Structure formats: C-alpha cells, structure tokens
Amino acid sequence: MSLQLRRISLNNFRKFREPLTIEGLGEGLNIIIEPNESGKSTILEALRAAFFVRHATKNQLAQSFAPYGEAVAPEIEVSFDIGADSWKIAKRFLKSPQVEVTGPQGRAQGEEAENRLQALLGFVKDSSQRGDPATYGALGMLWVPQAQALEVTAPGNIVRNSIQATLEAEVGTIVGGAAYERVRKRIDEQYELYWTPGGKAQSKGRWQAARDRDQQARQAAADATTRLDALEKSFCDLETARGRLKVLERELADETELEQRADLVQALEVAKAAAQILETRKAEHENFSTNLDRLEDLHAQHEAARAALMAASATFAAITANREQLTGQLEAGRTKVTEAKAALDQARNDRAAARQSLVEGEGRVALRQRRAAIADARQRHTELLNLEQQLGDARIDAERLIPAEAVARLEANDRAIAEARAGVNAGATSIELIGDIADITIGGEPLTPNIPRTLTGETQIALGGGILVIRPPATAASAEASLAAAFERQALELAEWDVVDLAAARTRNDTARDAQGTVQVLESKIAGLTPAQPLLDLAAGPDALKLLVASLAPDSATPDDDAISVDQLTRRLEETETAVVRAETMHDQAVKDLREIEDKDRPLAAEQAGAERDQTNASDRVAQIEGRPDFTGLADAIVKAREDAAQAAVKLAEAKRDATAHDVQVINRKIDTIDSRAKAGQTRRSDLEKDIARFEAIIESEGGKGLASVAAAAAEEADAATQALVRLDEEAATIKLLKDVLDEARAEAARTFVGPVAQRARVHVERLFPGAELNFDAELGLTSVTRSGLSEVCGTLSKGTQEQLAVLTRLAFADMLLEQGMPVSLILDDPLVYSDDGRLDLMTEILEEASQRMQVILLTCRDRAFRHLAATRVQL
Known part of the structure; x- marks a missing residue:
C-alpha cells in the first residue's frame, strides 16, 4: 500500500527560520520545482528527521537541524495517509524535545509515539551520530537525497529481509516452513533476551544485570585494591619522601654553591682587574709552555743521542757549520719578531685612537644636528602661532556664513516686498x-x-x-497689509542674522566663503609646517611641536664652529684597521719564519750534542742524559707539563674572555640563580616535610581498617560475578550462533531470490537497455550489467547510467514491498541530472507509470526537464 504525504510544516529547521507549510500533495506524481538553495533538500531532510530521528536525541545530526548560530527548537509536522488511515506526526528537537503521533489508535507521545511510528513503518532505532539510512527501512531506500542515487547500492537488511519474505513462497525454499518458523521464533525470543536487532548486546535484562553485577563487583574489588595499593603506596611514598628529604638536607648542607657564590662575588672584583689577570695568565701560559718545550727537548735529545751513536763523528763538522749559519738567522728572526710586535702594538693603539675620534666626532655631529633641529623647531613654532592666529580669525569669519536657505528666504521676502509695493501703487x-x-x-x-x-x-x-x-478701491488696503506683512517678515529675518539688508547678507556670505578657502589653505600650511622629526622624537602635528618647544630649556649652549668630517674620521679608522691587519700579518709571518729557523736549529743542536762525542763515547752521552735529575719520570713529567700547559691555555682563554666579555649583570644573574636554587631547596624541604606528615596521617587513618580483608572479599565477589557472567556470555553466544546458522541457511536460500529480483528489475531496465541482463549479489545489490555478451561492472558505468539503474532497481524493490503490503512512497531530490534527452524522456515515462502505483515526489530545479509531465505542482 502506498504512503501518501498530505501536508508538511517546518519551523526553525535549518534555513527555514520562519514557518513554512507545504499543502496540496496529490496521490500520484508530485513535482516541486524551485531554484537552487531554495530549501528542497532541507524539506527531504526534515521528512527523514520527522519519521526516523528520535526526538530526544542530541547527536550531531540533530544538532545540525537548528539554524546556524541560533539556539532554537526545530519543529516538524507531517500529515500522511497509509491505506485508508490518516496519521499525523509532530516533533520538536533540542529544546524541550517532544513527539506526538495521532492515528486510528488515538494519540501517543514520547517513547510510545516513537515505538508506534517504528512499528508502523518497519524501521529500527538509529544510534549513529550522523544518521544511518540503512536503519530507516524501505523509506530510507526510497527517499533519495541529492546525489545519493549516483551509485548503485544494495538495499539494507530491513528491506532485504522484507523482500526475501515476499519471495520465499515463490522460490519454494524450506527455510520458510512452519518448523523453521517455530524454531526461529523460539530462538528469536531467546535472542531478544541477549541481543538487539542490530546485533548489539541488550542494555537491560538478566544479562545486563549480570554485566552490571560483574562491573560493580570488579569496580568494588578494584576500589578495595586501589585503597590497599594506596595504603601500600603511602608507605612507599613515606619512605621515598624521607629519603628525598635526607638527600635534600645533604644537598642544602653542601657548601659548594656557597663557594661558587663567593667566587661569583669575587668575580665582580675580578672583572675590574681583568686586564691585569690576562697578563698574569699569559705569563703562566708562557712558563708552562717553556717547561713543556724543555722537557720535550730533553726527550728529543735522548732519542737523538741514541740514534747518532753511529753517525756522530761523520756529521759533526757539517752540523757545526750549519749551526753557525743558523745563529745569525735566529738573531735576525728574533729581531724581526720584536720589531713586528712593536709595529703591531703601535697599529693597534692608532686604531683605538681612531675609533675614539670617530665616536667623539659622530657625537658632536649628532649634537650639532640636534641643535639645528631644535632651532628649526623653534622657528616653525613661531610661524605656527602666527598661522593659528590667522586660522582662528578665518574660522570666525567662515562660521558667519548664512545658510543658503536663509538667503533664499531673504530673497523671497525682498521679492514679496517689491510685489506688495507694486500692488499698493496699482490699487492706491x-x-x-x-x-x-x-x-x-x-x-x-x-x-x-x-x-x-x-x-x-x-x-x-x-x-x-x-x-x-x-x-480708494478695496484692493489697495489688502495690498498695503501684504506690504506691511512682507516688511515685518523681512525685518525678523534680517534681525535673526544681524544684517541690515539683503545686500549686506550677500556681502557677508562672500566674505565667509573666502574665509573657508583661507581656512583650508592655512590648515594645509600648518600640516606642512609640522612634519615628524625622528631626530627629536617629534611626531607630526602642531600639538607635538608645541609640546616639544614648551619642554625645551633656553638654548645657552655655545655653537660648535669646528668643522667635523665624519667621512675623514671613518677613512682614518679604515686606514688604521688596514694597518693593524698588515702589522698582524707581518708579525705572524715573522713568528712563522722564526719558528721555522728554530725548528731547523733544534735537531741540529741535538745532533751536534750527539756528534760531539765519537762513537765510542756515544753510550756515555746517553748515560749522562739518563743520569740527569729531570730525566727520571720524564714521560710522566711531559704528560704533567702538557696538562699544565692545557690548563694554562684554558685559563688564558678564560682571562681573555673575562677581559673582553665580563659582564656584571651576568654575574649577578648567576648569583640570583644560586639564591633561587637555595630558596627552591628550602621550599622543597618544607613540601617534603608536609608530604611526610600527610603520608603518616594517611597510614595512621587507613592502617586499622582491614583493607586487605576487604580487598580479598571483594575479589571473591568479583570472581563469582565473573563466573556468572561467563555462563550467560556462553548462553548468549550459543543463541547468537544458532541464529547465525539459521541466517546462513536463510542466506543460502536467499541466493535463490536473485533470479526473481533480477526478473522484476529487468521489466524496468529492459525498456532502457533492451536485451540487457542484470546480475545481483547475495545482498541483492546490482553488481553488473551484461549487454551484447559483454559484462560491465556498475562502478565502471557513467554517472548517468548508474543513476538510472539506481532509480530503476529502487522501483523494482518498491513494487516487491507493495506486494507485501508495506507503506511505500518514492521521493527523488534533483533526479536524473546526468541523463541525456532520450533517456530522460524514457525515465520520466517510467516514473509516471510508477506514480499510478505509489506516490512519487520529485524535487528539482529544472523546470524545462519536467515541464511536460502531468503532475501535481507544489510551490514553496
């Protein structure tokens, strides 16, 4: 039987902030043609909300019903017929939600109304957040929102079960026999005790009671265990806190940071004497380096003496001659290094002097520029006062402008006086x-x-x-009265604007207009006279200039007439920088040359010492070297000397850094950090003492409550509840398994339903695709179409073809549901948008024929495509 929608009323539903009522829907084909964004899709969504969304739900879908940005209650009211019975449903969401269903059995509200509507239309409760059309039953498949018909999809479980029930007798399966129904009914009764129709665990009944008991027992056991664990943890935490307190007290008793703080305080004084310390560190580094060189040289001599045992005699003369030559080079090299060092020091002094001169010169130039800017500001201030005086006078004149309306009245009065005087003269x-x-x-x-x-x-x-x-004639008296009245009006108007006559008013207005132009000129001059001056931190505008001049002290400074060239000073500094670089290069090269000469002389000296003795006395030389007091532990001495040299280098680097980068603020921050750390330690000690007191109080309070016994008893109760729940879980699983086995058997039989379903759908599809064969899967979903021996998967077809097949298969399922007597209607939102003209005409014919069996509602924005159909047309 067809479901006939009669009347739809919306209020505060999405874009419909004002009430909207749609009436006059007919039994057959109904077409609502409106432009885009007029609310057609919203109407379909409101129908689905009224029938399938529970009134008390607060899910995301229900929240979307309210108009954007408004806290109102969406309301929907629908009147419809099923067979000969009339029904009415009214729902309100979000605020004070309510529902009322009126039908042949009377009126129902709340959950009773929802259940009655659910039984009437054959859908199940939807628990999703965004709405699940599969739970809406037949109407969920046949009320097709915009663009959802662009893909061929299988019907939901509810529709599929209904269709299978319709075809069971036709295919002759034994699954629909009486024995099956008795067994299935008994299993369903047991199944409903444990499971919902959607396959979820029941939220009420003995299974839920067992779950609740198990959960409560587990929670009680967990709580008892938690309290026991908390007591034990309190013992552990108490010991931990005591240990931490001991460690903290030991740390607080440590005077290392106090010594560091004292060192930092002393470093403040050290920073002032950083240059002297740097010289000291240089001397220390040089002494350690010299000692290291001496020890390493001794080691080298020893090795050279041993190596020169055989060659000392042959090379002595040559080595002596070479050393004599190197002696002169060494002296020259040392003299060159000394002279290069002196030149470098002089270049650095010259650079420092040039830098100081540049800084002083820039300061004097900046001071001179500031004085010039101040003098300019004073001059502009004097000019500003004069211009403001002129501006004030001009504004006074400009404000005396008589409005055009008043001048017009004066001119009208003057004309009236002339006309009245002429009338008096004519009639007197x-x-x-x-x-x-x-x-x-x-x-x-x-x-x-x-x-x-x-x-x-x-x-x-x-x-x-x-x-x-x-x-005289009577007109003379009236003309004289008019003249007197005109004189009186003119006198009042002239008195109001303080002018003697119209000519004076015009002269005054000419003066005022000239003053307005003068005001604009003076304001422009003032704006140009008061620009911003970054050198004086002066903002633009006359007020800033006045404030600056008022804050300036009298200028008593003596003008600086000396010519200062910052460019010359800068070039002088650049020249000194270049000289320093040149001197450094010369010094480095001299040192390098000296080192090369020394590197040549050092092995020669060792060789000479070794070669001085002949081969027979070479071993005595080695013994003599080894017998020296500083040879004993020479390797350790060298290691120690290297460490001392490294430490001296570190200290030298620190001294250089302190001399160039010592900062009192940094030292003070370090001192503050040490003080903050000490304060935090004191605070932490106080917190630990409080924690210890709290743990001791908890232990004293909880220790005598027998928590271990309570936890054991709770664990026993939890085990018992778990065992009871396990038994019920097994029963529920057994029942579900039986139902699944029956469902599998029924599904096996359902595969035999594909033939009848394909036959019914082919009746419609044959007209669109002659000779085509349809292939359905076990879920009654259309999978492919075979044309001319070629099978094509639905997903590979064009969007237009998929949409047409989706509409035709829905019509086939709707006809099967009609045979079963289920309430059916078809609503298509913007259908057939991808159809060509030929298929569009054929599809509209099929929809017209379907409207003779059920109510069909088309929501579209294309008047031209559906203009020719004989249908009930409804406007929003």
Whole structure:
C-alpha cells in the first residue's frame, strides 16, 4: 500500500527560520520545482528527521537541524495517509524535545509515539551520530537525497529481509516452513533476551544485570585494591619522601654553591682587574709552555743521542757549520719578531685612537644636528602661532556664513516686498494739491503742497467748511497689509542674522566663503609646517611641536664652529684597521719564519750534542742524559707539563674572555640563580616535610581498617560475578550462533531470490537497455550489467547510467514491498541530472507509470526537464 504525504510544516529547521507549510500533495506524481538553495533538500531532510530521528536525541545530526548560530527548537509536522488511515506526526528537537503521533489508535507521545511510528513503518532505532539510512527501512531506500542515487547500492537488511519474505513462497525454499518458523521464533525470543536487532548486546535484562553485577563487583574489588595499593603506596611514598628529604638536607648542607657564590662575588672584583689577570695568565701560559718545550727537548735529545751513536763523528763538522749559519738567522728572526710586535702594538693603539675620534666626532655631529633641529623647531613654532592666529580669525569669519536657505528666504521676502509695493501703487489713489492750501487738512493734519500723496484707505480732506471723502478701491488696503506683512517678515529675518539688508547678507556670505578657502589653505600650511622629526622624537602635528618647544630649556649652549668630517674620521679608522691587519700579518709571518729557523736549529743542536762525542763515547752521552735529575719520570713529567700547559691555555682563554666579555649583570644573574636554587631547596624541604606528615596521617587513618580483608572479599565477589557472567556470555553466544546458522541457511536460500529480483528489475531496465541482463549479489545489490555478451561492472558505468539503474532497481524493490503490503512512497531530490534527452524522456515515462502505483515526489530545479509531465505542482 502506498504512503501518501498530505501536508508538511517546518519551523526553525535549518534555513527555514520562519514557518513554512507545504499543502496540496496529490496521490500520484508530485513535482516541486524551485531554484537552487531554495530549501528542497532541507524539506527531504526534515521528512527523514520527522519519521526516523528520535526526538530526544542530541547527536550531531540533530544538532545540525537548528539554524546556524541560533539556539532554537526545530519543529516538524507531517500529515500522511497509509491505506485508508490518516496519521499525523509532530516533533520538536533540542529544546524541550517532544513527539506526538495521532492515528486510528488515538494519540501517543514520547517513547510510545516513537515505538508506534517504528512499528508502523518497519524501521529500527538509529544510534549513529550522523544518521544511518540503512536503519530507516524501505523509506530510507526510497527517499533519495541529492546525489545519493549516483551509485548503485544494495538495499539494507530491513528491506532485504522484507523482500526475501515476499519471495520465499515463490522460490519454494524450506527455510520458510512452519518448523523453521517455530524454531526461529523460539530462538528469536531467546535472542531478544541477549541481543538487539542490530546485533548489539541488550542494555537491560538478566544479562545486563549480570554485566552490571560483574562491573560493580570488579569496580568494588578494584576500589578495595586501589585503597590497599594506596595504603601500600603511602608507605612507599613515606619512605621515598624521607629519603628525598635526607638527600635534600645533604644537598642544602653542601657548601659548594656557597663557594661558587663567593667566587661569583669575587668575580665582580675580578672583572675590574681583568686586564691585569690576562697578563698574569699569559705569563703562566708562557712558563708552562717553556717547561713543556724543555722537557720535550730533553726527550728529543735522548732519542737523538741514541740514534747518532753511529753517525756522530761523520756529521759533526757539517752540523757545526750549519749551526753557525743558523745563529745569525735566529738573531735576525728574533729581531724581526720584536720589531713586528712593536709595529703591531703601535697599529693597534692608532686604531683605538681612531675609533675614539670617530665616536667623539659622530657625537658632536649628532649634537650639532640636534641643535639645528631644535632651532628649526623653534622657528616653525613661531610661524605656527602666527598661522593659528590667522586660522582662528578665518574660522570666525567662515562660521558667519548664512545658510543658503536663509538667503533664499531673504530673497523671497525682498521679492514679496517689491510685489506688495507694486500692488499698493496699482490699487492706491494719488492726490496732489497745487496752489493755495490754506485751511485744507487731511486726517486732521495740514496738507503739504506740491507733494503727491498715495491713499490706500478712506481719507477725509477738510475744505473750508466742507469735507471731501476719498475712498480708494478695496484692493489697495489688502495690498498695503501684504506690504506691511512682507516688511515685518523681512525685518525678523534680517534681525535673526544681524544684517541690515539683503545686500549686506550677500556681502557677508562672500566674505565667509573666502574665509573657508583661507581656512583650508592655512590648515594645509600648518600640516606642512609640522612634519615628524625622528631626530627629536617629534611626531607630526602642531600639538607635538608645541609640546616639544614648551619642554625645551633656553638654548645657552655655545655653537660648535669646528668643522667635523665624519667621512675623514671613518677613512682614518679604515686606514688604521688596514694597518693593524698588515702589522698582524707581518708579525705572524715573522713568528712563522722564526719558528721555522728554530725548528731547523733544534735537531741540529741535538745532533751536534750527539756528534760531539765519537762513537765510542756515544753510550756515555746517553748515560749522562739518563743520569740527569729531570730525566727520571720524564714521560710522566711531559704528560704533567702538557696538562699544565692545557690548563694554562684554558685559563688564558678564560682571562681573555673575562677581559673582553665580563659582564656584571651576568654575574649577578648567576648569583640570583644560586639564591633561587637555595630558596627552591628550602621550599622543597618544607613540601617534603608536609608530604611526610600527610603520608603518616594517611597510614595512621587507613592502617586499622582491614583493607586487605576487604580487598580479598571483594575479589571473591568479583570472581563469582565473573563466573556468572561467563555462563550467560556462553548462553548468549550459543543463541547468537544458532541464529547465525539459521541466517546462513536463510542466506543460502536467499541466493535463490536473485533470479526473481533480477526478473522484476529487468521489466524496468529492459525498456532502457533492451536485451540487457542484470546480475545481483547475495545482498541483492546490482553488481553488473551484461549487454551484447559483454559484462560491465556498475562502478565502471557513467554517472548517468548508474543513476538510472539506481532509480530503476529502487522501483523494482518498491513494487516487491507493495506486494507485501508495506507503506511505500518514492521521493527523488534533483533526479536524473546526468541523463541525456532520450533517456530522460524514457525515465520520466517510467516514473509516471510508477506514480499510478505509489506516490512519487520529485524535487528539482529544472523546470524545462519536467515541464511536460502531468503532475501535481507544489510551490514553496
């Protein structure tokens, strides 16, 4: 029977932050055509959430239902029909989650509603974090989200079992017999005591109770053992702490670091006399080297004497002559070394003097530049004050600008006055008396002769004994009133802006506009006058310049008029550096030459000493050498001399380093380190004493509680609980094994289902791929398609072909489920996106035919592809 969706309502579900209701879904083909990102895929996800995701879940999938960045409760409400029965489900997630299912049996809420919905649609509880469509049953396979139909996949266990149940009678397998059903029912009853439908251990029942007992007993035993171990560890920790305290006290009693600290304190004074110490170390090194050379020379003489026993007589004369020649060379070489050393010392002194002169010269140049910069800053400060005074005056003038609206009102009032005056003149009466005007009055006042007078209202003129009444037109009075009102408005406007007339206002505005330009020019000048000056650490801006000048003391320094050339001083230093390098090279070469001469003379002296005696007295020479007091232990003496020379070299290097790199701060840091280490030792001793006291308190508290007996009893209880759990584990494993054996038998029989499944699917596929044969595996998954004798694995087919096969196999499974009477409907999100025009038309025909057996809903953004179909069209 088909499942018919009637009404869908969403609120606070992902992108739908406002309520959305979809109504008018029909029984056959329904098409929702909307642009991308309008929420079509969200609607399908909401349907799956309403039917298959439990309301109280807090998993990652449920968290994704809420709109991004908002803490609200997603709500879904769906009305649907199954057969002749109407149902309604309402769910709310995350905040105050709840569910309500209304149907023929009445209304249910909470877990009862979830269980009723699960029994109605034939799915199982999903415990995954992201949602497992395999647990959704038939609708999980037939409600296809976007892009999930691009690969041909096998149906889930629930769908596969349902299809197998449908085909058992058709294939005639004995696995579906009555005996099998009785055995299977009994095994399932026992299986449910131990296992969930998904093959996981039950979380309730006696097996869980045994596991809980075993866990609790193990935990109790572990806790008892932990307490016992903690007590024993406290004993160990106490002894360890006492041992560490002894070691620490021994370390604290050690005065080595105190001696080091005293040495460091003394090193502060040593640093001041490093040069003198360096000379001392040089002398010591030279003495040790000389002693080593003497001992090694004695050893060489002894060896030479023994070797010269046979050749002494023949070579004596030649050696003597050679030595006489070398004597002059030695003296010349020593003199050359002395002169080179003196030249090197002089070059180094000249270099030091050149460096000092360069430093002094650079300081004087920097001071001169700073003075020049300060003088420039004072001058710019004076100019700045003048410009700021001008800027203040210009801003005052600029602020007197009358707004354009006010000027417009003044101009309008001026035009109104002119217009009113013209109206008065047009409607008024003008009189003028010429000649004798005695006894003629107007308004009780004498009339002035030869002056025209304009009358705008009724006027009485006394003429002797009579009165002349003049009544101008009525418009003259109204025109005069308009003129008076215009004068009054203009007077108020002029008074508000403190100007006498419109011309004065225009003149004032011209002055203000000129002042605005002046303000911009002066501000630019001030900005250009106050740049940053790195030499004085002066930031840009007038405030920084004022602050600098205010902080400067009066300049009372005498100008330095001496010409200083840093370049000359630098060239002088470079020349002295070159001279030092040259002197060092000459000195090194002289020393090298002298050493070469000495190296030649030393064996000659030994040979001469050996050759001085004849062959018969050579052994006496050896005896004489060996009889010398310093020959005894000569090898040890040489080793000792080499050690002394090495130590002297180390001390000499240290002296050189101290003379050039002794730093009081470094010595102070070393002293601080020693003090910190001593303080840390005291703190550590205090901590160990506290730890010892704490361990002793723990031992005193826990020692009398019989922890060993408690641990033994807990271990016995744990063993008993474990044995009971092992028995139940064996029972559960046996039950599972029986069920697995039956399932294997049923799976073996299920392989015979492949033929009927392929036959049903071929009905649909034959129209798309004429003559093709379908190959399914034991899991009822389509594995390959054979066309024209060539077998092609589904994974190698094009995406369009895979999508078409996936839709057609789903239709075949849907027809089988309909035969079993299960609620079925088909929803495809953006289907057939890779189909060509011909196959697209054929697939839409197949979907139209399928909509006659079940409700089909297409969610798409392609109006052109599905425009020709006769279907119920729904808009979001």
